[in-house]
Amino acid sequence: MARPLDPPAPVAAHPVFAERPTTIFEVMSALARDHDAINLGQGFPDGGHPPDVVARAAEALVDGWNQYPPMMGLPALRQAIARHEARFYGLDLDWQREVMVTSGATEALAASLLALVRPGDEVVLFEPFYDAYLPMVLRAGGVPRLVTLQPPDWRLTREALAAAIGPATAVVLLNNPLNPAARVFDAGELSVLADLVGPTRAVIVADEVYEHIVFDGRRHIPAITVPGLARRTVKIGSAGKTFSLTGWKVGMVVADGALLEPIAKAHQFLTFTTPPNLQAAVAYGLDKDDAYFADLASGLQAKRDRFAHGLDRLGFDVLPAEGTYFLNVDVGTAGPVGDGEAYCRWLVETAGVAAIPLSAFHDRPPASRVIRFCFAKADDVLDAALDRLAAI
Numbered sequence: 001m002a003r004p005l006d007p008p009a010p011v012a013a014h015p016v017f018a019e020r021p022t023t024i025f026e027v028m029s030a031l032a033r034d035h036d037a038i039n040l041g042q043g044f045p046d047g048g049h050p051p052d053v054v055a056r057a058a059e060a061l062v063d064g065w066n067q068y069p070p071m072m073g074l075p076a077l078r079q080a081i082a083r084h085e086a087r088f089y090g091l092d093l094d095w096q097r098e099v100m101v102t103s104g105a106t107e108a109l110a111a112s113l114l115a116l117v118r119p120g121d122e123v124v125l126f127e128p129f130y131d132a133y134l135p136m137v138l139r140a141g142g143v144p145r146l147v148t149l150q151p152p153d154w155r156l157t158r159e160a161l162a163a164a165i166g167p168a169t170a171v172v173l174l175n176n177p178l179n180p181a182a183r184v185f186d187a188g189e190l191s192v193l194a195d196l197v198g199p200t201r202a203v204i205v206a207d208e209v210y211e212h213i214v215f216d217g218r219r220h221i222p223a224i225t226v227p228g229l230a231r232r233t234v235k236i237g238s239a240g241k242t243f244s245l246t247g248w249k250v251g252m253v254v255a256d257g258a259l260l261e262p263i264a265k266a267h268q269f270l271t272f273t274t275p276p277n278l279q280a281a282v283a284y285g286l287d288k289d290d291a292y293f294a295d296l297a298s299g300l301q302a303k304r305d306r307f308a309h310g311l312d313r314l315g316f317d318v319l320p321a322e323g324t325y326f327l328n329v330d331v332g333t334a335g336p337v338g339d340g341e342a343y344c345r346w347l348v349e350t351a352g353v354a355a356i357p358l359s360a361f362h363d364r365p366p367a368s369r370v371i372r373f374c375f376a377k378a379d380d381v382l383d384a385a386l387d388r389l390a391a392i
Contacts (some may be wrong), residue, residue, distance in 0.1 A: 025315030073101025097257035104249030121170035177323030
């Protein structure tokens with residue numbers, strides 16, 4: 001018997017999401033598959049993870065607890081996070097009031113914005129920005145105030161900050177080190193930020209997932225350690241970035257207890273909790289010796305240098321990369337006429353190498369010819385990409 005044809009279901013999707021384009025990562029990854037290209041677009045490493053941390057996760061999965069863990073996170077992990085923050089940054093945290101575990105840093109960001117932003121509140125964003133920021137701010141009812149940073153130095157200036165921060169500012173969303181620009185903000189810039197938010201009610205939501213991936217002898221300065229920001233900063237870290245296991249999605253949140261409380265209430269209605277075996281493994285990993293964390297940065301710095309030197313030999317204008325997985329290149333007038341996205345489409349079709357246009361990380365894409373490569377790949381992959389680029 002034929003099924004009756006019902007009328008189509010009404011679609012009432014929220015415009016914040018319904019009107020967003022398909023992410024450029026999906027577009028470029030699809031093109032990479034179609035053209036059998038080397039994909040240097042998406043930001044994840046080829047290996048490099050510590051085998052003992054993975055083994056600890058497997059052991060905990062087989063022999064450990066696999067039901068709901070506590071909403072705030074396993075005590076063992078929250079205590080390990082507190083030890084990590086004390087070891088690297090001198091923070092003295094109450095792990096029961098000031099530390100929380102989330103299902104990835106992006107969930108931590110969503111929980112923070114949903115908890116701290118009321119409809120009509122202003123949220124300061126620095127562009128280029130991680131592409132999830134803007135839709136999350138809009139969905140929370142926030143009004144974005146954009147500060148556009150300029151290559152090649154991408155500095156935070158007092159003038160730009162003062163124009164964006166004011167009485168209506170609820171949150172300043174700070175990504176440091178900055179994806180996709182590969183900038184590590186210095187003590188002077190953070191001090192200016194602290195000075196300008198001082199008279200306001202603004203909270204700093206500090207996305208610091210690349211905290212251990214900084215280069216050339218730099219040290220990451222968490223916003224929470226800057227005078228004047230300690231009690232108004234939400235520090236967000238990522239076990240996925242720290243252990244080169246981006247699929248694990250284990251976020252780590254540190255904040256003053258009064259500030260963390262509403263964020264935890266938002267978290268409980270999002271994912272509620274995170275796989276307990278992964279939490280157990282991350283707790284183990286955070287106690288690894290200092291050499292592990294130093295080797296993480298030095299190993300990725302070597303890959304940055306390998307790829308940057310190769311691009312430079314080919315005549316590309318390579319911009320500085322102070323941290324993260326990413327290297328930016330200004331392609332100038334090379335290749336086809338058009339913006340960075342046109343160049344990236346041409347590059348994947350012509351050379352078989354996928355990159356991401358930096359214009360994708362802006363609200364209103366500028367007429368930019370800067371593109372981003374991920375260098376956190378095996379050396380032979382980077383060398384193969386350079387060989388293909390040499391042929392164009």
